[in-house]
Amino acid sequence: MTAEVKIKFGCAPIAWTNDDMPELGSENSFEQCISEMALAGYTGTEIGNKYPRHPETLKRYLDIRGLQVVSAWFSSFLTTKPFEETKQAFIEHRDFLHAMGAKVIVVSEQGHSVQGQMETPVFKEKPVFTDSEWDLLTQGLEALGELASEKGMAIVYHHHMGTGVQTTAEIDRLMENTSPEKVSLLFDTGHLVFSGENPIEIYKKYQSRIKHIHFKDIREAVANGVKDNQDSFLVGVKKGVFTVPGDGMIDFDPIMKEIIESEYGGWIVVEAEQDPAKANPFEYALKARKYIDRLLQQKELI
Numbered sequence: 001m002t003a004e005v006k007i008k009f010g011c012a013p014i015a016w017t018n019d020d021m022p023e024l025g026s027e028n029s030f031e032q033c034i035s036e037m038a039l040a041g042y043t044g045t046e047i048g049n050k051y052p053r054h055p056e057t058l059k060r061y062l063d064i065r066g067l068q069v070v071s072a073w074f075s076s077f078l079t080t081k082p083f084e085e086t087k088q089a090f091i092e093h094r095d096f097l098h099a100m101g102a103k104v105i106v107v108s109e110q111g112h113s114v115q116g117q118m119e120t121p122v123f124k125e126k127p128v129f130t131d132s133e134w135d136l137l138t139q140g141l142e143a144l145g146e147l148a149s150e151k152g153m154a155i156v157y158h159h160h161m162g163t164g165v166q167t168t169a170e171i172d173r174l175m176e177n178t179s180p181e182k183v184s185l186l187f188d189t190g191h192l193v194f195s196g197e198n199p200i201e202i203y204k205k206y207q208s209r210i211k212h213i214h215f216k217d218i219r220e221a222v223a224n225g226v227k228d229n230q231d232s233f234l235v236g237v238k239k240g241v242f243t244v245p246g247d248g249m250i251d252f253d254p255i256m257k258e259i260i261e262s263e264y265g266g267w268i269v270v271e272a273e274q275d276p277a278k279a280n281p282f283e284y285a286l287k288a289r290k291y292i293d294r295l296l297q298q299k300e301l302i
C-alpha cells in the first residue's frame with residue numbers, strides 16, 4: 001500500500017430485499033444476504049427489514065461474518081407531524097444504532113414525499129417545501145442532531161428523489177440553514193445523477209460536512225425513460241434505473257479522487273436497489289467490490 005486509505009466499504013441489504021417494496025427479494029433470507037455481503041468483501045452493512053432488532057442477536061450474526069452495522073435509514077416527518085412523534089421514534093432508532101456501535105444516523109424527511117407512491121410521477125410531482133416547512137425541517141433536524149450528539153453520534157441527511165430535498169438548490173438551502181455541528185450530509189451518487197445534479201460539485205462544496213456515502217450507479221436509458229414516461233420512483237427502481245458502481249453512466253474515478261483527496265474516513269456503502277430476480281445481488285455486490293478495488297489500484301492505493 002503506497003498511501004493510507006481510511007475509507008471502509010459496506011453494502012446495503014436493499015439489493016437482496018427491498019424495504020420500499022418488500023415483494024422484491026422476499027425469497028432472499030437474512031443470513032443469505034449478510035453471508036453474501038461478507039463473501040463479496042464488505043465489512044459493513046446497513047439494516048434491512050429482515051434483520052433482528054435485538055442488538056445482541058444481530059451482533060452474533062454479524063460478528064462471525066466480520067460485519068458491523070454502519071447505519072440505518074430513519075424517516076422524519078418534521079414538515080407534517082408534531083415534532084414529538086419524530087422525536088420519540090428517532091430516540092428509539094438512535095439507541096438501537098448506538099448499541100450496535102454505529103456513528104451516524106441516516107435521516108430523510110418523508111413529509112410530502114412521493115418516493116413510496118407507485119403511481120406518482122417522481123419528476124413532475126416531487127414536493128416543494130414552503131418557507132414555513134423549511135423552518136420546521138431545519139429546526140427539527142438541528143434538534144435531532146442534538147439528540148444524536150448526546151450519544152456521540154451525528155445525523156447525516158439523505159437527499160432523495162421524490163422528496164423536498166432532492167436538487168442542488170434544495171441541498172444548498174438545507175446546508176445553509178443548519179449548523180454543521182448539528183447536521184451533516186449523506187452523499188448518494190445515484191440520487192444526485194438521477195435528479196440531474198453534478199455529484200462532483202456537491203462533493204467539493206460539502207466535503208467537510210459529508211459523513212456518509214452511498215455509491216450507486218444509473219442506467220442512463222432507463223433514467224431518461226422514467227422522465228419521459230412520467231414514471232414514479234418505485235417504477236423506476238423496478239425498471240432498473242439503479243445499478244452498482246461501474247455498471248452504469250457515472251464515472252466514479254473523479255468522484256473517488258475527490259473522496260480520497262478530502263481524506264474522507266467514513267464508510268462508502270454500495271447501495272444499488274434493483275430487482276434481485278433480474279440482478280443477482282451477490283453477483284452485483286461482487287462486481288461493485290471489484291470495480292472499487294480497480295479504482296483504488298489505479299491510484300496505487302492498494
Ligand SMILES: O=C1C[C@@H](O)[C@H](O)[C@@H](O)C1=O
Binds near residue numbers: 115158
Ligand atoms: O438510502 C436509501 C434507502 C432506500 O430506502 C431508498 O429508497 C434508496 O433509494 C436509498 O438511497
Ligand SMILES: [Co+2]
Binds near residue numbers: 214271
Ligand atoms: Co441512499
